[in-house]
Amino acid sequence: MSLHHQVALSFVKNLGPVLAKSLIAYLGNEEEVFKTSPSKMVKIPGIGDKRATSWDFTDALNKAEKELIFIEKNGIETIFYTDSKYPKRLKNCTDSPILLYAKGKMDLNPPHIISIVGTRNATDYGKQLCRQLIEELQQYNVLIVSGLALGIDVAAHKECVRLNMPTVGVLGHGLDRLYPNQNRGTADKMLENGGLLTEYPSGTNPDRENFPQRNRIVAGIADATIVVEAGIKGGALITAEIANSYNRDVFAFPGRLGDDYSEGCNFLIRNHKAGLLTCVADLAFSLGWEKPDLAKPVEQFVLPLDLSADERLIFDILQQHKMPLAIDDLTIKANMPTSLLAMNLLNMEMQGYIRSMPGKTYKVS
Numbered sequence: 001m002s003l004h005h006q007v008a009l010s011f012v013k014n015l016g017p018v019l020a021k022s023l024i025a026y027l028g029n030e031e032e033v034f035k036t037s038p039s040k041m042v043k044i045p046g047i048g049d050k051r052a053t054s055w056d057f058t059d060a061l062n063k064a065e066k067e068l069i070f071i072e073k074n075g076i077e078t079i080f081y082t083d084s085k086y087p088k089r090l091k092n093c094t095d096s097p098i099l100l101y102a103k104g105k106m107d108l109n110p111p112h113i114i115s116i117v118g119t120r121n122a123t124d125y126g127k128q129l130c131r132q133l134i135e136e137l138q139q140y141n142v143l144i145v146s147g148l149a150l151g152i153d154v155a156a157h158k159e160c161v162r163l164n165m166p167t168v169g170v171l172g173h174g175l176d177r178l179y180p181n182q183n184r185g186t187a188d189k190m191l192e193n194g195g196l197l198t199e200y201p202s203g204t205n206p207d208r209e210n211f212p213q214r215n216r217i218v219a220g221i222a223d224a225t226i227v228v229e230a231g232i233k234g235g236a237l238i239t240a241e242i243a244n245s246y247n248r249d250v251f252a253f254p255g256r257l258g259d260d261y262s263e264g265c266n267f268l269i270r271n272h273k274a275g276l277l278t279c280v281a282d283l284a285f286s287l288g289w290e291k292p293d294l295a296k297p298v299e300q301f302v303l304p305l306d307l308s309a310d311e312r313l314i315f316d317i318l319q320q321h322k323m324p325l326a327i328d329d330l331t332i333k334a335n336m337p338t339s340l341l342a343m344n345l346l347n348m349e350m351q352g353y354i355r356s357m358p359g360k361t362y363k364v365s
Helices: 003-009 017-027 030-035 049-054 057-073 124-140 152-163 181-190 210-220 235-245 260-270 280-287 309-319 327-334 338-351
Strands: 077-080 099-105 113-117 143-146 167-170 194-198 224-227 249-252 354-357 361-364
Touching: 003 030, 003 057, 003 077, 003 099, 017 030, 030 057, 113 124, 113 152, 113 210, 113 235, 124 152, 124 280, 143 152, 152 167, 152 181, 167 181, 167 210, 181 194, 210 235, 224 235, 224 260, 224 280, 235 249, 235 260, 249 260, 249 280, 309 327, 309 338, 309 354, 309 361, 327 338, 327 361, 338 354
Parallel strands: 113 143, 113 224, 143 167, 167 194, 224 249
Antiparallel strands: 077 099, 099 194, 354 361
């Protein structure tokens, strides 16, 4: 497909990502969007006369030509939502950007991604929490995403740079500038193992309304969002709300009562909008992550001898599947009443033969 037309779509005013995807799905590809006349466009569901006649595709194509020059000159990578490099987790969000601009060396589809957010007015306590969190996350080979703002955001990025962990900063402006400018040194170092990501073309200012939009990428690109330290108002709580709307896990560190920048975290936990987080083990258990063991010895499988016939059947089914099985699937495969299955699963778990995982799933220990 034409890169020119892909970039041009991001310049069409009053054409958001949801409508743009709908047009492409209906017309076949992005080039057809620019070739279709308004009289045909109005026949597409959800497109009326007002919208069809308001889109200035010629202006968008002209602006895209200039943007292509900037992209080539500055080594920017464009990632369209149909590309294999597009972050799969983000793609599942209906309002995800149609096009991303990236700079650096990044894999946006690793096994584990965590977004870390928090206040711009980070305390020493918050920075220490951030440091400890990322040090513990290192063993899980995690990509850390944040917004490269002052405070908790840049503290997370700096810690990743120190530990040589991949980290991506999502910006609320184009890649021709950096806001705030005092984070430029950190941003430059991030390009070697991660980098910068935005949906905005060059020339886009860091206007206030861009940052809630930016936050949906931070929330949607990750397996979970962690709020380290936050006030009762601000971008961190907005990001947490967006993550919840995407059915993503949200966690928060509890703070001392009365501290301004703990109120947001305590609010999220109190209102069941975030799980209480005290260590990475809590996070790993909730997400079903297994700690990689680099020196894991080869184990000889020992067949359990003290299982009943029903328990042996369940064990054999779980052993045949590498991924944890949901209790509903087990009921069907074992052809066993749910009440009886639940009793057998509990007995097997107490004996240490199986493990229960998040989402009412089970696997062999």
